[in-house]
Amino acid sequence: MSAPSDNMPVVEPLVRSKPLLIRHLPYFIAAAILVALAATMRFDGYILNILMQATTFAIAVFGLSVVLGLCGQINLAQAAFFGFGAYAVGLGTADYQLSYWLCLAAGCLLALLAGAVLGMSTLRLGGHYLAMVTISFQQIVTLVMINAIWLTHGPDGVSRIGRPDLFQSSQSYLAFCVAMLALVGYFVWHLSDTRLGRAMRAVRDNELAAGVVGIDVFRTKVAAFALSAVLGGLGGGLFAGGFAYVSPDQFSFAESVVFLTMSLLGGVASPIGSAIGTGLLILIPEWLRFLKSVPGLYLAIYGLFVILIIRYMPDGIWGFVTAGLDRWRTKAKTPPPAGALRLVPATVGGDIVLEVTGLSKYFGGLKAVDGVDISVRRGGVHALIGPNGSGKTTTLNVLSGLYKATAGKILLDGTEITTMPPHQRTAAGLGRTFQNIRLFRSMTALENVEIGAERPGNATIGDGSDDLLTERAMEALTFVGLGNRANEPISSFSYGHQRLIEIARALAANPTLLLLDEPAAGLNSSEKLELHELLERIASQGLTILIIDHDMTLVSEAAQHITVLNFGRRIADGESMAVLRHPDVISAYLGTE
């Protein structure tokens, strides 16, 4: 781990925002009113049942908005997790006379464990594995519910399910469920702006870049999946208490599909959308009861809905509404001006920041990188050049952990990082940009850079509070000249500016070594000049840069030291001008007679 230098000033945010709870007071007031209404209004039994169903289902659908909406991972077993909660409360209170609260907690815990185990076995693999495994899991749970009669009563289901003493009447129990819904809704709504929520969104937008900015991708996905499972279990536990009877068909694959449709229809990205989708899909079938008289018909319509929503309204109803609102709302607020960016690269090791010895990467028989040594001195700009196919980008990918080295050793500031996954290398002080830009495209420039600033081990953000993060990110954006456009979405920036945002994202993390992968590619000549000037400003603060580029003018002017690769081997290394005059280098670039 890198350590801050001794003269680090104490970080204090410039502006302190009001505490969250006060800013969100209107939400809690509205929620309290809803709970009060649920507790006092007179409903007939039919309406009460519909409200009970909508409330408990919405909690499970909130779970989907976490895993699918925030993190981009599919879960087709939400009904199974819902069933875990429901059967825990059902069997616990009816068969074993246990306390309702104990059963509810056990149900959530069971769902959490099942979700975590399922996620851990599958989430390292591609998304279609997860889809199939969750479907299989759903089928197994249904099989067990029907066949393990000694435990679950089989197809007969569980009846006479208890409620807590405090909420014996249906009306008070509904009020309790609404209160739970409001709490979960607040949690899910707020989650997207927490560290974990940002990590989830980053994983959804660009998994590779998320790893490289310091996010543990696998753990984030498992957390999202487990969280979604817990919310499923919680919804199910409340559901069981509400209806006093559960049976296996209520937790079948068809119900998982219903949950998915609810979430897609309303808008998977936000809890408001989830609530809208749940409400609509519970009410619409009630209005169109005749559809239920033909088995299969209403589910067929759900299937059609799923296809149509995905094609024509990918962000759901709420996404559609907010997009409309954004159009006539005033433009994004210009953020307050920020101070100068301070780069205080850690200095733990000696004179050499990056020491690469005997690094090799083979793809089958192809030796893309073959026994390369590189030592990057502290401070200044070091360039890695070579003709196309010489192994430059492969070297960079091995350095940042996207590829595993076949052989060799990598020391960053005295720490061995050869076998670390990308996010740990980032935590150890490595920053990088990509040749083909990898930003988190659904977020604003500021959010992208904030995620960079959040690097574990970044000493410039103090305790990592939201205010300090924003301030650090604003400084980095201002440093690259885009501070006044911080709140704009990535898609509104030109290619050259997106490159600068990527650099700002890496700088905000206060790295020890910055790897730039062909930063001049695709830039016009004035942008190249700006880039050159930016590199000088970065280097002048003592941050070491390792740059790969084809632009010889940029490389020869900016870099003090050059390493040249050809066919995966190092053919020259040394002070810039000497290397560029080296006959092997000239022949590698221009060919020999």
Added chain:
Amino acid sequence: MDLALQLLFTGIGIGAVYALVALGFVLIFRATNVVNFAQGEFSMVAAYLMVVFAVDLGWPYWLSFLIALAGMALLGAIFNLGVYYPLRHRTFLPVIIATIGASILLANSVLAIYGPQPQVLEGWFETPGIQLGPVYLDSQYLLIIAVTVVLVIFNYWFFERTMLGKKLQATSQDKEMASLLGISVSSMIMITFIYSAVLGGLAGILVAPILFVSIQMGSTIALKAFAATIIGGFGDVAGAIIGGLALGIIETFGAAYISVPYKDGFAFLVLVAFLVFRPQGIFGERVAEKA
């Protein structure tokens, strides 16, 4: 020992069906990088088409068979135009959700038309089977194994020896380059969907006399076939076939020696074991995303 041989025969027969559906999965995955979650419904729909023509209308078996396959070709084309093609430039998540939607639509449309009672479809042959030493060879199982062998050979010939097969391969490996070489990528994808729908349909028609023709048969077969592709190595044609056979055998033995009601669970257990210990499958290689 006799029982084991009998089970082995049955396992290979049922495994051949999984292999056929798995082949359809793999073909679409290689052409589009998308897993088609409605692949199993293709089998189910084809089996119901057979029920319509051969049972309800009483038409000759061979004629119904041809009509059902033609119907599957049509369904494959509609599926491509309605579900995959409009989303081809989106990420994989919307596409798989759409194919899941299509699978629900197909299964429940058939349910709405035909009701939940399983239907019965006779086998192709009058003779129920032959006794070979200790093993009774059911004629339908023999047919399934024979058709699978023929199809595997055809598949090899088609993809390795014909121009169309090579164009399909080129498309699945690099769409942009293929289109620059004058291959019509959209028609190649169309052909892939039609071919996989027919393959899936064939599997459904073959297995229908063994199982009942039911709404659930699609999702059951699809899950097994998907497990088969993972066991074999995702995206690998030979892997899909070996995986399918292996799964058929494991499942048949599991049902005979361990538990019948949980028969469908074995596929899942094998699947999870592979995911944890050997996610690249028997033949597969793990491919890292390029930076």
